[in-house]
Amino acid sequence: TVDLSDRHATTETLANLTKQYSFDGVVNNVGIVHPQPLEEVTLDNFEAVIDLNLRVAIQTVQAVVPSMKAKKWGRIVNIASIAALGAQDRTSYTIAKAGMISLARTWALELVSSGITVNVVAPGGIETEMAKRICPPGSEVEQRCIRGIPMKRFGKPLEVAATIGFFFSEEAGYITGQTLFVDGGCSIDVHPYYKGR
Template sequence: MKTRTFLITGATKGIGLALSQQLSAAGHNVVGLARHSEGFPGHLVTVDLADRLATEQVLHDLTSRYVFDGLVNNVGLVRPQAIGEVKLDDLDSVLAVNLHPAVLAMQAILPGMRSRGWGRVVNVSSLTVLGAIERTAYAAAKAGLMSFARSWALELAATGITVNVVAPGPTETELFRANNPPGSAGEKRYLSGVPMQRFGKPDEIAAAIAFLLSEDAGFITGQTLYVDGGASIGKASM
């Protein structure tokens, strides 16, 4: 197996941290971008990805020091609001944090991947793109990441660079559990939509992303893989 170097945004919690740990354990080099450090298994750069100028500066510095083989656009921001309560400033913030770093990071590492004729990009989207209450902004942003992937995949299809999407269902991260403790109404609501009747684990989502970053995934591009316990195909029969 060839050692690769991957850039991951939102890398220190939940799915991002699980992926970073898996890639590092497999012998790859991992560079993470996040606001806080929590025992990261690679090189972490602390940056607020909502700050466009700071993000651009960090990416410029990193691409001068690392040869990147791939990118995982994982950072996200959720501000739940019913449609009657959506504020345009909040909408803009959610769209910006979910989409702007993805474009900036892709633009930063693309020239190097092009020159080497190899690259892997995975955008982390969400099951909410299929419809979810109080997710007007978040679902739109995550749908945007899907659209990015399809367009980029077409543009880059002949370059050796693949671009795909992983769309997780409800995943048992610390943040999710803090908002939906065992036995809560939130837990029951989420479980009712998952045929497997359990939540995903960060390691399970990370494994799907890791596969799409691998050598073996070279003929897969422009695709969205739902990792959701069957939630995207409907409810199980009663």
């Protein structure tokens, strides 16, 4: 256990882990949102969101890549979000999650000759504790959220985990630098404005 917002503690923990274990893969699944409209975005919140999403991913991958290169096999999966496509009141978060996609594409090119794949899973609304706080079960807010999802339901954590598991598999060895949206169709749905709703 480590407080990932503490850069030095993270470095120390990763150093200890890589001394004890040889890594086959890593999932970069960290994030904070700090929702704020554009005019209210504070630089402190901006830096906290960017740091926890992107700096931690860089630190972690730098720590585990040597053991993957030694094996000539490895899997890196970054967790982004449908918010990477744009989301109201999410300036910092959307940049951070778009950054996770860009990191994966860049690392995929850098590591392709080492037998390491790098991909992204970008969830939409998933039934997590955080989602339940934002959209309380049975509330009008929850119903409004569900109406915006083409499948008319939230995703399940197991559905995200299964996608990550696929990217970790031997069968996914020819896929790298890709982003797979696990979002009930949200990323392909036409915005209600254009449907004339």
